[in-house]
Amino acid sequence: MPTPYSAAQEARAALANRLREIRNRAGLSGRELASLAKWHESKVSKIEHAKQPPSVYDIKAWCLHCGAGDSVAEELVAALHAAEGMWTEWQRMEQGGLRQAQEFVTPIYEGCGSSGVRR
Template sequence: MPSPSSSAQQALEALGVRLREIRIDAGLTGRDLGRLTGWHSSKVSKIEYAKQTPTPDDIRAWCRHCGMPDQAADLIASLRAAEGMFVEWRRLESTGLRLAQEAVVPLWERTKRFRIYNPRLIPGPVQTREYIRALMLGLMDRRGIPDDLDAAVQVRMDKQRVVREGDHRFAIVLEEAVLRFPIGGQATMVGQLGHLLACTALPSVSLGIIPLGVDRSTMWPVEGFWMFDEEQVSAELTSGHLTVTQPCEIAVYGDAFVRLAKLAVYGSAARTLITSAVNALDE
C-alpha cells in the first residue's frame, strides 16, 4: 500500500516544481531569490524540492519578488490542499466530532460507488445508534475530544440515508474478527450484529466477510479504507486521517480491494458467520 504521506508529498513536489518554474521565468537564481527575500539560499532549494514546506507568507514573497504576485492565491490553495491530505485527529476534532461528521456529507451524497474495507470495526453506513454512541464515547475519552456526543451521533445516523435513498451502492468487506470485537457491551453488540444481518438483504449493500481461517498468503490485512468512486480514498490511521487523490494510488487501493473481496464469503455463508458471532455472545 502507499505510504501514509505519499499523496501529500507528491502534491508538495508539484508545488515546488511550479515555484521553481516561476523563479526561472523571472530570470533569478536560487541565490538571487534568497537575497531578495532575506532567506538562506538553501531554503529556496529545499522548498523547490519539497524538503521544506513553505508558509503562505513564503509563497507570497516568492511570487512578489518574481514579479508574479497574481499567482500566489492559487499556489496557496495548492499548499492548503496538500496539507489537508493528512490531518491529525487533534486538529480535525478540536471542536468535537460533529463538524468532522458533517464535513463528509457532500462527498457521501455525490458518491455512487462506495468500497469499504475494515479490519477492526463495522463501518458507519451499517452501524446502529448504540454502536455509534459507544465508539464515539471511546474516542472522546481516548483523545480528549470536546463533548458533542448527541449531535455527532445524530449526524452519523442522518448520513445513513444514502444507504436507502438514491443511486448509491456499497461494497463492504470485513475481517471476521470485526464481528468478535465487543463494542459497547453485549446488548449493543447483539443489536449491531442483528442490524448487520438485516443489511445483507438491502439491494444497495454487498457484504463480504473474510473468514478467520482463510489463507492470507496472497493478501494480508491492511489498514481500513474507503473508496469514493474513483475520486478519492480515505483511511483512518492511528495519528490522523489520510486522503488519497493521486490516480496511481487510488488504483493501488482498488487492486487491494479486489484481492480482499475475493477472499470474502457472501450471502448465506456471511450470514452464518454473523449468526455464529451472535451465538458466541450469548454463551
Template sequence: MVVSPSSSAQQARQALADRLAELCRDAGLTGRDLARLCGWHASKSSRIMNARTPPSADDIRAWCRATGAEDQTADLVASLRTAEGMWIDWRRMERTGLKQAQEARLPLYERTRRFRSYSPGLVPGLIQTRAYTETVLRAVQRRRVTVDDVVEAVTARMERQRVLHEGSRRFAFLMEETALRNSLGDDDMLTDQLGHLATVGSLPNVSLGIVPEQRHRSRMPVEGFWIYDAAQVNVELVSGYLTITQPSEVAMYADTFAELADMAVYGTQARALITAAMDALR
C-alpha cells in the same frame, strides 16, 4: 506541513515545489537571487524548490512578489493547503474539539456514491448506534482532546448517517469478527449495536460482510480504511488522518478491499456470527 509516508502527499508537495521553481526560472532568477529578494538564506530557496522543506503561505507570497507573479499567489496558497490537508495530525484536526472534525467530512459523504469501508476493530461510524458512537468518541476525547464537545460531535455523526437513506448511494462494509465482541462500553450497549447491524445489513443498498476470526489469523493485518468512489481513501492512524488521492494508491486499497471481501461471509452466515456474539453477551 507534517511529512506523510503517502506518495499522494509527496506528489502534491513536489508539484508545488516544481511550480515555484518554474516561477523562479521564468523570472530569470537563481535561487540565491530569490533568497536575497525575499530576505532569507539561499539554502532555504533550494530546500523549497527541491521539496525538502515545505513553504509557508507567507513564503509563497514573498516568492510571488519576488518573481513578479503575484497574480498566482492565491492558487499556489490553495495548492499548499491541499497538500497540507493530505496528512493532518490529530492535535491539529481536533484542536477545537471533535464536533468540527465530524462536520468537516460531511461534504465528502454527500458527494460520494459508492462507499467501501474496512474496519478491523470497531463498527464503522455510518452504522453505529448513538450510544456506541458516544462511547467511542468519549474514549477519543479522553485520550487526546482537551475540549469536551462529545455530545455535539455525536449529533454531527448521527446527522451524517442520513446518507444511508438518500439518493442512489451504495455501501459495502467489511468488519472483522473480533469487532463484534470489541466494546468500549457495557454489554447492553453492545447488544443494541449488534441488533442494529442486523437491521442495517438488510437494507437493499448495503452489503455487510464479516471476516471470520479463523481467516483473520491466516493473513497479514491491515489498517482500517474508507474508500470514497474511486477518488479518495482515508486512513485513521495513531498519529493522524491520512488522505490518499493518488490513483495507484487508491487502486491498492481497492484491491485489498476485494481480497478481504472474498474472505468475508454475508447474509445468513453473517447474521449467524452477529447472533452468536449477542448470545455470548447474554
C-alpha cells in the same frame, strides 16, 4: 489508487515544481531569490525539492520577487492549504494506527495477480 501519503507527497512536489518554474521564468537563481527575500540561501532549494513546505508568507514573497501576480500567489496558497490538509489526514490515519491504511490498499493488492497488474 494513491494512498493518502503518496497523494500528499505528490501535492507537495507539484507545488514545489510550480515555484521552481516561476523562479526560472523570472531568470533568478535560488541564491538571488533568497537574497531578495532575505532568506538563508538553502531555503529556496529546500522548498523546491519539497524538503520544507513554504509558508503563506514564503509563497507571497516568492511571487512578489519573481514578478508573478497576486492571482498566482493566491492559487499557490490554495494548493499549499490542500497539501497541508492531505498531510493532516495522513497524520491522523497514522496516529490511529496504520491498520486503516492497510485496509484501504488491501483490496487493490488482492485484485492484482503475480504480475502486479490489476485483473
